[in-house]
Amino acid sequence: MVVELGAGTGPFTAEIQRRLAGRGRHLAIEIDPVLAQRLQHWHPRAEVIQRDVGELRQLLYARGIYQADVVISGLPWALFPLDTQQQLMADTAEVLSPAGAFTAFTYAHAVPLVAARRFRALLVESFEEVVISRTVWRNMPPAFVLHARRPRKKPVPSQ
Ligand SMILES: C[S@@+](CC[C@H](N)C(=O)[O-])C[C@H]1O[C@@H](n2cnc3c(N)ncnc32)[C@H](O)[C@@H]1O
Numbered sequence: 001m002v003v004e005l006g007a008g009t010g011p012f013t014a015e016i017q018r019r020l021a022g023r024g025r026h027l028a029i030e031i032d033p034v035l036a037q038r039l040q041h042w043h044p045r046a047e048v049i050q051r052d053v054g055e056l057r058q059l060l061y062a063r064g065i066y067q068a069d070v071v072i073s074g075l076p077w078a079l080f081p082l083d084t085q086q087q088l089m090a091d092t093a094e095v096l097s098p099a100g101a102f103t104a105f106t107y108a109h110a111v112p113l114v115a116a117r118r119f120r121a122l123l124v125e126s127f128e129e130v131v132i133s134r135t136v137w138r139n140m141p142p143a144f145v146l147h148a149r150r151p152r153k154k155p156v157p158s159q
Helices: 011-020 033-042 053-061 082-095 114-126
Strands: 001-003 026-029 045-048 066-074 095-108 128-131 143-151
Touching: 001 011, 001 053, 001 082, 011 026, 011 033, 011 045, 026 143, 033 045, 045 053, 053 082, 066 082, 082 095, 095 114, 114 128, 114 143
Parallel strands: 001 026, 001 066, 026 045, 066 095
Antiparallel strands: 095 143, 128 143
């Protein structure tokens, strides 16, 4: 079960589909209606959902999905305000299976930005393991990838 956040023009979508090779299930969430329509056309095996990722949990639960094996983000996290970052990170950690992986990317030039630093701090708070890739200089603009594993589930409050 692969969940893609902010699928955009679809380069991650294409690679996920290539690696799934007809197996599994792939939900691609994209807010832009034109991009979402194109994605569905080019990747008919993916389930493209034209909605805001702020509704992540409801979107998955409504489809009978309670755990994802992989969440892959193409979202511009550094542009999101703090409360949106916090909510989306909590939802991502919540829907990810204990053995699952969350992958996001950050542009190298955004590293010093407060919101980008906040995003990395939030990742470390939300996951037991966070590994940062080398910078991918061939990407335009250069970027790196954050791999997070072992979500820290929020304890259920005692009665
Ligand atoms: C950096 S771009 C696309 C990344 C994608 N991997 C690509 O190369 O096209 C980020 C995408 O996230 C989408 N997006 C931004 N905020 C979103 C939201 N709240 N819910 C769903 N999609 C969102 C944008 O519409 C955009 O297509």
